[in-house]
Amino acid sequence: GAGVSQTPSNKVTEKGKYVELRCDPISGHTALYWYRQSLGQGPEFLIYFQGTGAADDSGLPNDRFFAVRPEGSVSTLKIQRTERGDSAVYLCASSLISGNEQYFGPGTRLTVT
Amino acid sequence: SQQGEEDPQALSIQEGENATMNCSYKTSINNLQWYRQNSGRGLVHLILIRSNEREKHSGRLRVTLDTSKKSSSLLITASRAADTASYFCATDGGGSYIPTFGRGTSLIVHP
Secondary structure (H helix, E strand, O other), X not given: OOOOEEEOOEEEEOOOOOEEEEEEOOOOOOEEEEXXXXXXXXXXXXXXXXXXXXXXXXXXXXXXXXXXXXXXXXEXXXXXXXXXXXXXXXXXXXXXXXXXXXXXXXXXXXXXX | OOOOEEEOOEEEEEOOOOEEEEEEOOOOOOEEEEEXXXXXXXXXXXXXXXXXXXXXXXXXXXXXXXXXXXXXXXXXXXXXXXXXXXXXXXXXXXXXXXXXXXXXXXXXEEO
């Protein structure tokens, strides 16, 4: 079956704008994770969903960041009033259940100018 | 904060040689995973080893886990140029199943 997909693959936006990043997990995977990765760093955890609910959002840097997964499948990461420091690759991963291996999408490269 | 830390940060070897990367972590874990990343985009899962396991193999990959030393190693035998990538370890534990990644080891295999 298809792997994890993310759209768009690249997003360039101006400082202060609102962006939405989409993640389509592998069908049947109940756990979904969002990470962001800066150059030369490992992925940094943002938020984790188990089903429809955000089981852990402790990694969200501030209240400009929000994510939803209304039907327990597709998830959208939303960033308000973007700042240049938000520029990074945003990665989504899913796993069959939490504690199992994660399958990553190709990421969305966000550039805030 | 990053739980696992890989060592070395960079490794350069010739094709055919073995490559060993290490991961150290601070707190008790449920699982430790190794991932590969090419060109700064999606990560590919390599091996998951649970806290009650000591060694796992997958093809040319061998992972060991020493919970007493809070460390793991990834061995790639008979390396190929295509193994050139960044390798990350990720640990979860302390009641959380959220993997936390280190900064990675950058491996270059020269043909």
